[in-house]
Amino acid sequence: MDADTAGADAGAATNLAVAAQLATEGRPRRSDATRAAILRAARDRFAADGYERATIRAIAREAGIDPSMVMRYYGNKEGLFAAASEIDLRLPLLADCPREEIGARLVRHFLDRWEGDETLNALVRVGVTNPAGADRVHAVFRDQVTPVVAAVCPEGVPASTRAALLASQILGMALSRYVLKLPPAVSLTDDEIVAWLAPTVQRYLTAEAPQLS
Amino acid sequence: MDADTAGADAGAATNLAVAAQLATEGRPRRSDATRAAILRAARDRFAADGYERATIRAIAREAGIDPSMVMRYYGNKEGLFAAASEIDLRLPLLADCPREEIGARLVRHFLDRWEGDETLNALVRVGVTNPAGADRVHAVFRDQVTPVVAAVCPEGVPASTRAALLASQILGMALSRYVLKLPPAVSLTDDEIVAWLAPTVQRYLTAEAPQLS
């Protein structure tokens, strides 16, 4: 078993290493279309079903290829999720944004991103049930949300605290609207959501520390 | 297959009907301790792992009995979840609450409930990955949250809208703190959370409709 396992692992590692290398070089391969189809199907299934219910077989079927191809190109299910959940929130820098419009700008940005990219839904769904998914959410929060928040926040309250408050409101609306699909949350228009949530986000990012009770 | 399925369904239905009947009568049975142990273990596993990863076998092991007992008492996995996810938010009526303290009162109430009852965590985790779980969340929102909100809200904005906004902020904080466990959300104290979130909730429940952009 040692030999078998070691062999398999080495093979997978080699495959991944080669894939990464080629990907960064950007040299085109004949299989690029297939790889892309797999990723698209994976994001689709992960977003709709979460980690456990999204099966490799279903993803392969949706991509129109054999399940073993998924293994060849992404090593295993975890590797596939890692590749499918790579995301860039494309947060605006907020430097050129009037200070009192930060909240509205951010809320609208998140709404647009959520409706235009299934990866975000996949990330939330998987983050809730899978430890690796939760880690991925942590990384996105740490590397993309916190720095942008830190750049515009006044002192007195840690930027990580402000970022967490922002995340709680944004994630909560996304959860209610796109994942749980609570009817009143679904039927709100984008403009209504911005109007209600913008003052909240604005306060979380720019207000002084509130008085404790 | 028709005969088999019909037979199994009839059997399960009978089991459930009998269980429900005895439960509503309240006549004590020798197996009450076992039933309770199963429910406790189920809530524990559902809260920690979500629907798919929480296996009947693991739940039975934690309850110290055989997996087949779970089937006998709750019919199937879905029936077990239905029983384990019955919940009463115990929302205060807010009638005797000073109007300007509604937000703080509600935020603190939800924090207490979340920390004192794993059922809430189970509900959120399962609601995200399982359609039946999402339905259960819808029911709780409709039957317990919306009516309380409707009782204290001014006209002009539908109570269901206000309830959805409330849910988005409460669920978002619960998601960040108890499910995803974002470090800055975990390290906040209860008092800090109340101080930051209370004005938000207060505004969602009592403010006039904001101006659309």
Place this chain on the structure above:
DNA sequence: CTTGTTGGTCAACGCTCGTTGGCAACGGTA
């Protein structure tokens, strides 16, 4: 003491899953 009901275990079923290895076809390269 017998008899029927209840509480509980055990071994197995059928199924689906992630994963593997072998094999055929294709396409550049020498």
Place this chain on the structure above:
DNA sequence: TACCGTTGCCAACGAGCGTTGACCAACAAG
């Protein structure tokens, strides 16, 4: 042409799952 890496399909493995039915022990009722 002959070769070899790449792309893809197919069949199967082992494991874990929900679920079932046969069987045993304890108790309650006659």
